[in-house]
Amino acid sequence: SAVISQKPSRDICQRGTSLTIQCQVDSQVTMMFWYRQQPGQSLTLIATANQGSEATYESGFVIDKFPISRPNLTFSTLTVSNMSPEDSSIYLCSVLPGLNTEAFFGQGTRLTVV
Amino acid sequence: AQTVTQSQPEMSVQEAETVTLSCTYDTSESDYYLFWYKQPPSRQMILVIRQEAYKQQNATENRFSVNFQKAAKSFSLKISDSQLGDAAMYFCAYIKPGGYQKVTFGTGTKLQVIP
Numbered sequence: 001s002a003v004i005s006q007k008p009s010r011d012i013c014q015r016g017t018s019l020t021i022q023c024q025v026d027s028q029v030t031m032m033f034w035y036r037q038q039p040g041q042s043l044t045l046i047a048t049a050n051q052g053s054e055a056t057y058e059s060g061f062v063i064d065k066f067p068i069s070r071p072n073l074t075f076s077t078l079t080v081s082n083m084s085p086e087d088s089s090i091y092l093c094s095v096l097p098g099l100n101t102e103a104f105f106g107q108g109t110r111l112t113v114v
Numbered sequence: 115a116q117t118v119t120q121s122q123p124e125m126s127v128q129e130a131e132t133v134t135l136s137c138t139y140d141t142s143e144s145d146y147y148l149f150w151y152k153q154p155p156s157r158q159m160i161l162v163i164r165q166e167a168y169k170q171q172n173a174t175e176n177r178f179s180v181n182f183q184k185a186a187k188s189f190s191l192k193i194s195d196s197q198l199g200d201a202a203m204y205f206c207a208y209i210k211p212g213g214y215q216k217v218t219f220g221t222g223t224k225l226q227v228i229p
Contacts, residue, residue: 090160107157
């Protein structure tokens with residue numbers, strides 16, 4: 001299993017600014033995942049972060065807008081850059097601790113851009 | 115590519131009654147894992163139940179059970195004796211084991227429990 005601490009839990013930001021979301025895992029994991037979830041909708045994968053290499057971004061997401069850091073096997077950050085109201089959403093980090101286990105999630109960050 | 119479909123955007127159930135949430139998926143793999151996750155208003159994703167594709171026996175966890183039909187690629191969740199705390203979004207999810215793993219989520223079903 002894995003316990004993930006995600007910060008902040010919520011924030012209200014001005015357009016044009018950036019917000020960095022942090023996820024700390026209580027065990028070492030190879031891959032961490034960052035999702036965006038619009039209200040009432042499913043999770044959309046933004047990118048997969050591996051330690052020691054560039055994150056892999058899904059179609060529609062780019063590094064300049066969502067830079068990711070993965071300095072070690074227990075920590076990752078996602079930055080939402082140059083925010084606009086369209087970035088208002090819930091952002092979640094997730095891990096798959098083993099090859100045949102379920103995914104574990106952080107508590108989510110509710111971002112509102114005004 | 116794998117896809118997961120939940121055809122019921124919203125469902126409601128009377129407290130203490132039984133409700134079934136539907137999920138179908140598409141894959142060419144023979145070995146994989148299926149999950150139901152619950153997301154209450156707190157936003158925390160909580161694992162409800164998991165099913166390994168190689169197991170014929172349907173998984174059960176207390177009031178939660180699944181009907182896994184591998185040939186039909188169907189994976190429904192039955193909630194018995196529904197409680198107010200069961201009200202949440204429910205997501206069906208698929209993982210192909212090994213190598214580069216990624217979770218494929220369904221679109222979700224919002225469950226309302228009526229007192």
